[in-house]
Amino acid sequence: xxxxxxxxxxxxxxxxxxxxxxxxxxxxxxxxxxxxxxxxxxxxxxxxxxxxxxxxxxxxxxxxxxxxxxxxxxxxxxxxxxxxxxxxxxxxxxxxxxxxxxxxxxxxxxxxxxxxxxxxxxxxxxxxxxxxxxxxxxxxxxxxxxxxxxxxxxxxxxxxxxxxxxxxxxxxxxxxxxxxxxxxxxxxxxxxxxxxxxxxxxxxxxxxxxxxxxxxxxxxxxxxxxxxxxxxxxxxxxxxxxxxxxxxxxxxxxxxxxxxxxxxxxxxxxxxxxxxxxxxxxxxxxxxxxxxxxxxxxxxxxxxxxxxxxxxxxxxxxxxxxxxxxxxxxxxxxxxxxxxxxxxxxxxxxxxxxxxxxxxxxxxxxxxxxxxxxxxxxxxxxxxxxxxxxxxxxxxx
Numbered sequence: 001x002x003x004x005x006x007x008x009x010x011x012x013x014x015x016x017x018x019x020x021x022x023x024x025x026x027x028x029x030x031x032x033x034x035x036x037x038x039x040x041x042x043x044x045x046x047x048x049x050x051x052x053x054x055x056x057x058x059x060x061x062x063x064x065x066x067x068x069x070x071x072x073x074x075x076x077x078x079x080x081x082x083x084x085x086x087x088x089x090x091x092x093x094x095x096x097x098x099x100x101x102x103x104x105x106x107x108x109x110x111x112x113x114x115x116x117x118x119x120x121x122x123x124x125x126x127x128x129x130x131x132x133x134x135x136x137x138x139x140x141x142x143x144x145x146x147x148x149x150x151x152x153x154x155x156x157x158x159x160x161x162x163x164x165x166x167x168x169x170x171x172x173x174x175x176x177x178x179x180x181x182x183x184x185x186x187x188x189x190x191x192x193x194x195x196x197x198x199x200x201x202x203x204x205x206x207x208x209x210x211x212x213x214x215x216x217x218x219x220x221x222x223x224x225x226x227x228x229x230x231x232x233x234x235x236x237x238x239x240x241x242x243x244x245x246x247x248x249x250x251x252x253x254x255x256x257x258x259x260x261x262x263x264x265x266x267x268x269x270x271x272x273x274x275x276x277x278x279x280x281x282x283x284x285x286x287x288x289x290x291x292x293x294x295x296x297x298x299x300x301x302x303x304x305x306x307x308x309x310x311x312x313x314x315x316x317x318x319x320x321x322x323x324x325x326x327x328x329x330x331x332x333x334x335x336x337x338x339x340x341x342x343x344x345x346x347x348x349x350x351x352x353x354x355x356x357x358x359x360x361x362x363x364x365x366x367x368x369x370x371x372x373x374x375x376x377x378x379x380x381x382x383x384x385x386x387x388x389x390x391x392x393x394x395x396x397x
Contacts, residue, residue, distance in 0.1 A: 006024050023035045028043070028056050030055060030372075031046075031054055031371060031375055033358065041356045041357065041358050042357045042358065042382060042383060043055070043358045044357060044359050044370065044383055046372045048360070049230055049335065050251045050254075051255060051372050052228060052230070052251075052302075052373045052374075053293060053373065057255065059293070060256065060257065060293070062292075064257070064288070064289060066288070067082065067289075068285060070284070072284060074284065076281045080282070080284045082284050082291055083282040086287045087101075090263075093298070094234070095237075096264055096265060102260045103258045103259060103278070104139075106139025106144045107139075107278065108248040108250055108261055109187075109222060110139070111248075112246050112248050113130060113147065113187075114271075115276075116185035116187075119218055123216075127184040127217075128182060129163050129183045130163060130165070130183075130184060131165045131166075132164050132167070133166065134149040134151075135196070136188065137193065137195060142160050142161055143160070145160060146160040147164045165183075171204075172203075172204055179211065185219070185246075186208055186211070186212060186217060186218070188220070190223065190231075190239070190240065191236060191335055193335065195363075196362050196368075197331045197368055198330075199332060205242060220244060220248070221236070221244040221246070223247050225250075225251055225335065226332075226335060229303040230334060231334075232304075232334075234303055235247065245264065245265055246262070246268065247262075248262055248263070249261040253290055254289050254290055254293060257285070257286060259290050302373045309334060309373075309376075309380060310332065310334045310335075312377060313384075314331075316384045317338055317387075320387060325340050325343060334369070334370065334371055334373060336368070340367065341365075343365075345363065345364055345366050351390045352386055352390060355390065357382075357383055369383075
């Protein structure tokens, strides 16, 4: 079908939930995406930090083909082999003892919220409040929207789920003031991705851990975007020298296949049968993919590669900032952002797209980079050259 006809279908048949450009992606390989008109784009969005191994990687294609011939879904009522192999490998490489596999980040965060409130009900006299942060992002279900700190969401879809107390990110005093006898957990992203790539200060995280220990409340790390090597450690909590009580994973965990996870310490293995579940939880296809992705991250030492490539991008952006409208370069590993002083982020994104580079603007004057973890020096140089050319045009206009 011709591109124009397909776009007409998009306009008339799809429920509109976001503004998409008038291009249709058809195939991908590595860091490259190809549209139906034959244009090739260098992808520094990576499916919103999802395609950690790049597009159409052989590792995932092979395991999907093999597992689909063996067992697609036995129902969540039964164990399956890749589920158990994956659970074992994942827990052996983190500080958590138990895992529950789901399909989306919001679903994993819902599970974390339920587990925290189960803990409050059982051990803290029914405590149910969960402290989150302004500009934090935890998902798009009603409950995870309630936990999210986006001001523009406050009045959407009311009444939403209650019991979420918003505090100031990196401000421990605002958290201390929010803690009451009804607090069961504190939930944060160690790096606020949708909020603009705001990195948690080490002292802030350390004091959160101390506060949780003192008040007997849980510390939840939402690592949907930061987990699975994205920040130069397998999990972002490792940068801080502390251990959360609960962690959620999504995005890169499946390398593009729908998969997420809720992990917890042994003492939080407290769900009663029927408390938690889902039709597609731990289905063999997703488990086989997740297992293959984690093995690839470990076997190819992609976490170290991520740190090296992230440092290179930071270095190149810093060089650009000496001459062009770039400031406040921030992030860890391959989750990086910078601010523009004159150009709006959406305009810069559009200009780079014309030059066949895909980037993201999470805030009005900010640019976010989330390339696959397999990005090369050559591809980074290519992206930086496009930045330089576009920034130069704006500076001399």
